[in-house]
Structure formats: C-alpha cells, structure tokens
Amino acid sequence: MNLDFSDKNNTGSPYGMTFADAGAENGAAPIQNASSSVPFEDQTPSPLDSARQLTCGIDFLTDFWKEKYLQEYIKNGGSKIKFITGRTGSGKSHFLRLMTAIAQNEHYKAVQFSAKNIWMHDFKEIYKEIFLQCGIMECLEGISRHLIREMGYDPDEVSDGMRFIDYLSEHGQADALTRREIRTQLKHIFLENPMLDNNFALACSMLTGSILGYPVLEEQNRNLLLAWLEGDRTIKLSQLRALDFYPSRITKYNARHMLRSLTEIIHLGGYSGxxxxxxxxxxxxxxxxxxxxxxxKMKREDTYESIRQLIDDIDSMKHIMFVYGFDRELIDNENAGLKSYQALWMRIQNEIVGERFNRFSDMVDLDRLAVQEYTPDVIVSISRSLAELQKNVQAAPLDREAAEEVAAQARTGAIGIPQLIQNIMQEVRMDV
Incomplete structure (x- = not known):
C-alpha cells in the first residue's frame, strides 16, 4: 500500500479509503464521490478506527476540535468556518478525512468533497452537493418519529414498513380529530419555525406527511419535491402548482438561506449538526x-466573494461547521490568491500570531503545528503507525536518527513532515 500525504490526490488515503468514504460509518447513508454514483461499501475496520492509527501528533488539534466544537459549541447551536493550510505533504487531506470521520462518530451529518469536483464560484453547486450527501429523507424520518412521540404514541410500536396513519387505523384512532392533530404538529414543526425558508418548510412538511401516511402524497409528487429541494433545474415549477406549492428556483443568491434550512432539518432529525x-x-x-x-479570474473572484458572504452569514446559521483545506500557495500567491481579494483576506487573516500554536485559530497552519508537536519521538511513532498499515510491503519504522533528519529537513524544505516520513520509509524499503 502506497500512502500519499501529498494533499494533491483525494483518491488515495493514508488508511486505505477514499476521501468520500467516511460516510459509511455508524449506519449513515454512504457518501458518494462527486464523480461517481456508486456508493461506498462498508469496510472493516471502520473509517474512524482506521484513521485513529494515524493520529499521532495531529490529535493535539483533532481532540481539541472534537471537545470544543463538535461536542460543545456546534452541538449547542453555534456555527463556525475554519481554514486548514500548510505545505505539500503536511497532512491537510488526512486531517479533513479524520475530522469528517470524528464528526460522524459524534452523530453529525458529515459532508466532504474536493474543489476539483465541484464548482466553487456558484454556492448553489455547493448546496446541491451537500444536499445529495446528507440524505434528507433520513432526517425527515427522525422528525416523523419525534412527531409521533409528541402525539403520545411510541414510534417503536409502528411496525417496519407500516405508516403511522395505518397504525392508527388498526387501532381505530384515525379519526378526523387525530388527523387534524397531525396537520397541527406538521405546521408547528415546519411552517412556524423561523429558521426555515417558507418554501423549504412546506416541501419538508409534505414529505414528512408522506412518511406518516397523512396527508397523502403521491410518489410522483414526492420525487418532484425532492428534485426542487436538490436544486434540479430540469423540473418545471408549474408541475408543483398542483400541490398548492409556488416556490422560486434555488439559485446562488438564495442557496445559503436554503443551506440554513437544511441544517435546521438535520438538527430536528436528531443529529448533532x-x-x-x-x-x-x-x-x-x-x-x-x-x-x-x-x-x-472572474470565477476565482466570484469564489472569494462567495466565501466572504458565507463568513458574513454564518452567524445566522446554527449547528454547522465548514472547514476549507488548501496548499500554502493560495496564501503566498499575492496576485491570484486569497490576499488578492481584500474583502475576504481581511476576514480570515490572523492579526496576532503568538509563539505557541493557537488551537482556537480560524486559520490553521499545519506546518506551525508540526514544528511544535512533531518531535523526533512523535515522528518515530508516526512511522510505526505507517509501518503497521503497510505490513504487506514490509515497511520498517524510522529510528531516532532518521526522525531527527526528518525534523531538520522540514524546517527548510518544501515538503511537510508526514510526506517526508513516507518518502524516507520508501527509500529505506527500496534499499533493502
């Protein structure tokens, strides 16, 4: 197994899985790669267990994020945007994979994709990818169970494959009063929720009704509603009018508002965020x-503007966390990089940089983290973890002398410590 820490190829993984594969854990819907419709099949061990074998050093940051953000701030209704940067081979992609797996383990809906596969200048495209990976019907199933409990019933007593209205009919309780109560609950959950766009709320209300069996929704209309929520431009809005549903299309101008609604549905469905x-x-x-x-240049600046708008709007959202990863070149290139768009750069630059690595920083420099945390002992431990994952090629861990050489090279070289470790291990293997 050839492990790639170059941060340039998301089809390879330090723990033998693709960047899109972490979604298969904990019974969540498999996350699909943007370029493929084939879902990832379950693997053993789980993505999180595999990732934990390569956390030495980086757990200084991942454990902190897990505690302060995933378990506390975001879960309790906060919102955050972070940026991860570093040299080639500094472990940015691995960090994102690991945090995605950790987020799923903390019962988040976790979405991950590469900017190489999704146009970033149009936020509608980002929204569509997030929507497709989230599995909204799974969230609405959770909401329907909550509604059943609110009405004084136990959702576990409703047999698999049976709708709630059929369960009520079996027990002679599907009377007009009970049906009106279902409508009242749907209205309260969706249409009276200030975090939800009115059209988004109405669509989700009708879809949840289809899960409950009341109000009745035909399969064709269900598919139309899902297509509209996805932002599918091929559907005709006139087709939705038969449902007394008169929405506008989802565009780059309202996509952030729709994402806020989607996040609220995810939270109402029982997820942490x-x-x-x-x-x-x-x-x-x-x-x-x-x-x-x-x-x-125009699309690039549109992307920077889109990120700026997201930063300005993020406080209006709840239970959501964005993490963008990129090579240091995006900062260093003053003509085309982040610094070329002052409206964005002013919002994300770290004005005060202390001697110690700041784990609360929104601009995370993995090279600075490595200087502080990747001691020769940690480098040896990382190499042992890599060797353990590469048993089939008899990779040997580094000794103390080689680890000190890696640390020295990293101070002046263009490659990050994780990739340097891998390179030296490969050189040693070739010499054997």
Missing part, C-alpha cells in the same frame, strides 16, 4: 491543463 469539509481549494490558482476544472 452538519460538518462540511472542502479540500483542494488551491485549484483556484492552478494553471495545470491536467486539472478537471479551470478558474478564470
């Missing part, structure tokens, strides 16, 4: 003809 990891943002300044997408 929504965690979103976006990797490879340095694609914005890439000039390689081999990349799947190419950003013009």
């Amino acid at each position: 929504l965690f979103i990891a976006i990797d490879d943002l340095e694609i914005l300044i890439s000039r390689s003809s081999l990349e799947p997408v190419h950003y013009t």
Whole structure:
C-alpha cells in the first residue's frame, strides 16, 4: 500500500479509503464521490478506527476540535468556518478525512468533497452537493418519529414498513380529530419555525406527511419535491402548482438561506449538526491543463466573494461547521490568491500570531503545528503507525536518527513532515 500525504490526490488515503468514504460509518447513508454514483461499501475496520492509527501528533488539534466544537459549541447551536493550510505533504487531506470521520462518530451529518469536483464560484453547486450527501429523507424520518412521540404514541410500536396513519387505523384512532392533530404538529414543526425558508418548510412538511401516511402524497409528487429541494433545474415549477406549492428556483443568491434550512432539518432529525469539509481549494490558482476544472479570474473572484458572504452569514446559521483545506500557495500567491481579494483576506487573516500554536485559530497552519508537536519521538511513532498499515510491503519504522533528519529537513524544505516520513520509509524499503 502506497500512502500519499501529498494533499494533491483525494483518491488515495493514508488508511486505505477514499476521501468520500467516511460516510459509511455508524449506519449513515454512504457518501458518494462527486464523480461517481456508486456508493461506498462498508469496510472493516471502520473509517474512524482506521484513521485513529494515524493520529499521532495531529490529535493535539483533532481532540481539541472534537471537545470544543463538535461536542460543545456546534452541538449547542453555534456555527463556525475554519481554514486548514500548510505545505505539500503536511497532512491537510488526512486531517479533513479524520475530522469528517470524528464528526460522524459524534452523530453529525458529515459532508466532504474536493474543489476539483465541484464548482466553487456558484454556492448553489455547493448546496446541491451537500444536499445529495446528507440524505434528507433520513432526517425527515427522525422528525416523523419525534412527531409521533409528541402525539403520545411510541414510534417503536409502528411496525417496519407500516405508516403511522395505518397504525392508527388498526387501532381505530384515525379519526378526523387525530388527523387534524397531525396537520397541527406538521405546521408547528415546519411552517412556524423561523429558521426555515417558507418554501423549504412546506416541501419538508409534505414529505414528512408522506412518511406518516397523512396527508397523502403521491410518489410522483414526492420525487418532484425532492428534485426542487436538490436544486434540479430540469423540473418545471408549474408541475408543483398542483400541490398548492409556488416556490422560486434555488439559485446562488438564495442557496445559503436554503443551506440554513437544511441544517435546521438535520438538527430536528436528531443529529448533532452538519460538518462540511472542502479540500483542494488551491485549484483556484492552478494553471495545470491536467486539472478537471479551470478558474478564470472572474470565477476565482466570484469564489472569494462567495466565501466572504458565507463568513458574513454564518452567524445566522446554527449547528454547522465548514472547514476549507488548501496548499500554502493560495496564501503566498499575492496576485491570484486569497490576499488578492481584500474583502475576504481581511476576514480570515490572523492579526496576532503568538509563539505557541493557537488551537482556537480560524486559520490553521499545519506546518506551525508540526514544528511544535512533531518531535523526533512523535515522528518515530508516526512511522510505526505507517509501518503497521503497510505490513504487506514490509515497511520498517524510522529510528531516532532518521526522525531527527526528518525534523531538520522540514524546517527548510518544501515538503511537510508526514510526506517526508513516507518518502524516507520508501527509500529505506527500496534499499533493502
């Protein structure tokens, strides 16, 4: 197994899984790669257990984020945007994979994708990818169970495959008064919720009714509502009018508002919140003809403006955390990088940088973290974890002398410590 810490290829993983694969854990709907409709199948061990074998050093930050953000701030209704940067091979992609797996273990809906696969200048495209990975019907199932409890029934008594209205009919309780109570509960949960867009709320109310069996919703209309929620432009809005539903299309101008609504539905469905990891943002300044997408100056600046708007709107959202990952080049390139768009750079730069690594910082520099935390002993431990994962190729861990050499190279080189460790282990293996 060839482990890749270059942060340039999301199809490879330090623990033998793709960047889109962490979603199969804990019974969650499998996360699909943006370029594939084939869901990831369960693997043993779980993604989180595999990732834990490569947490030495980086757990200084991941454990902190887990406690302060996932278990406390975001779960209790907060919202946050973070940025992860560093040199090539500093472990940015692995960090995002690990945090996504941890978020799922903390019962978040976790979304992850690469900026190489999704256009970033149009927030509608980001919303669509998040929506597709979230599995909204699973969230609405959770809301329907909550509604059943609010009406004084036990949802576990409703047999699998049976709708709530059928359960009521079996017990002679599907009278007009009970049906009106179902409508009242749906109205209270969705239409009277100030965090939900009115059209989004109405669509979710009708879909939840289809789960309960009342009000009745035909399969064709159910699919139309889901297509509208997804932002599918192929559907005709006139088709929805038969449902007394008169929405506008989801666009880049209202997509953030729709994301706020989606996050609220996720929380109402019983989840801790929504965690979103976006990797490879340095694609914005890439000039390689081999990349799947190419950003013009206009599209790049539209992306920066979209991120700026998200930063300004984030406080209006609840239970959501964004993490963007990118190579240091996106900061260092003053002509096309983040610094070229002052309205964004003013919002994300760290004005005061202390001697110690600040785990609360919104701009996280993994190279600074490595200088502080990746001692020769930690480097040896990382190499042992890598060797354990590469038993089939008989990889040997580094000794103390080699670890000190890695630390010395990292101080002046262009490659991060994790990739340096891997490179030296490969050189040793080739020499054997």
